[in-house]
Structures are given as structure tokens and as C-alpha cells.
Amino acid sequence: MDTEQPPSLFRPTDGGYRWQGVAYQPYKQDGSAPFKDISRQTLFHDPSLGCELRYFEMDAAGYSTLERHEHTHAVMIFRGEGQCLLGTEVRPVRTHDLITIPAWTWHQFRASGGAPMGFLCMVNTARDRPVLPTEAEAAAMRAVPAVARFFGE
Ligand code: MN
Numbered sequence: 001m002d003t004e005q006p007p008s009l010f011r012p013t014d015g016g017y018r019w020q021g022v023a024y025q026p027y028k029q030d031g032s033a034p035f036k037d038i039s040r041q042t043l044f045h046d047p048s049l050g051c052e053l054r055y056f057e058m059d060a061a062g063y064s065t066l067e068r069h070e071h072t073h074a075v076m077i078f079r080g081e082g083q084c085l086l087g088t089e090v091r092p093v094r095t096h097d098l099i100t101i102p103a104w105t106w107h108q109f110r111a112s113g114g115a116p117m118g119f120l121c122m123v124n125t126a127r128d129r130p131v132l133p134t135e136a137e138a139a140a141m142r143a144v145p146a147v148a149r150f151f152g153e
Contacts, residue, residue: 017057017079017118019043034132037062043120050125057118058082058111066108066138067130073101073121080117083110083150088141090150106133106141110150 011021018024019041026039037059044053055078056064066085081094085108086101093099093109099119101107111117133141142148 017055034067035063035065038064045125047125052123052125054121054123055118056109056121057116058109059116060111060114062117063110064108065130065132066106067132068104068106069128069130070103071124071127072103073099073107073123075099075101075122076120078118078120080111080113080115082112082117084108085110085147085150088144088147090146108150 007021011019013019022041022043024039024041027033027035029036039057041055041057042052043055044051046052057079058064075098077093077095077097077099079095081092084091084093084099085106086099087105092112109117109119142151142153
């Protein structure tokens, strides 16, 4: 993303959940990647606001990274439906639902319903790096039956 030059004030959609002047960033994925079939577009990155608004989109079988961090997220489901893991709770989520992700809370989104799922995510510009669960932490999460089902086990 070009941070030298401010974006145009008006950036029309191209349709299909893409926008003019917004880079489409599919996440690189290898066998050990903790996410699947997900892309990111940073819609707003404004130092004067101190926050960014990103649009993440998963394919029908995709999921976001299972992670936690100090910073918080404000999320709106923008397209489709799926499931959200928050701490040890699994909830169905659908278009226009709002989800607050508190500090240091494990979270992951999974598309369901056989269609792509997208969400808007507001986040601080200055933020800590996400951490992934250790094997012991993942095992503790899996001990909750609803979470094991969410992981597809
Ligand atoms: Mn996160």
C-alpha cells in the first residue's frame, strides 16, 4: 500500500467487494499457514484518525488466523455468514452483525453456508503483533466440545 500519497477522497467500488485504488492482498498460504483462503483490503489507513478499516474476505471454506493480541478489534460482518470463535465461545454470525474482540481474547472467523464471508475490521494503526496459540493452548481450547467442532474435529 502506498503510504506516501493520501488516497483519493472518492474511491468507487468496482463491484464484487473491490474498490478502485485499494490493493487486493490475498494472504500467502503454505501447508503450515494458520489461515485459509482469505484476502485483505485496507480501505482506510489514516494516521490522523489513529485507526485503519480493513475488509477481509474468505472463500466458502476459508478461515482467518486463530490469534490474540493486546489491541482490540471492532468487526462488522459485511457479507455472507459463518461462525466466530471468541475466547471459548462459538457463535453463528451473519451479515451486519457486530462483534467486539477484547484484548488478549482468542478469535477466529470461519465461513459457512457454502459462500464467501467478508467482514470489516477496525483496528488501531499502532498495534502489537498477534500471537498464535502454543500446542498446549490449542489443546486447552479443543477440550471445549463446541470449539473442537468449530475446528472441524
Ligand atoms: Mn486479530
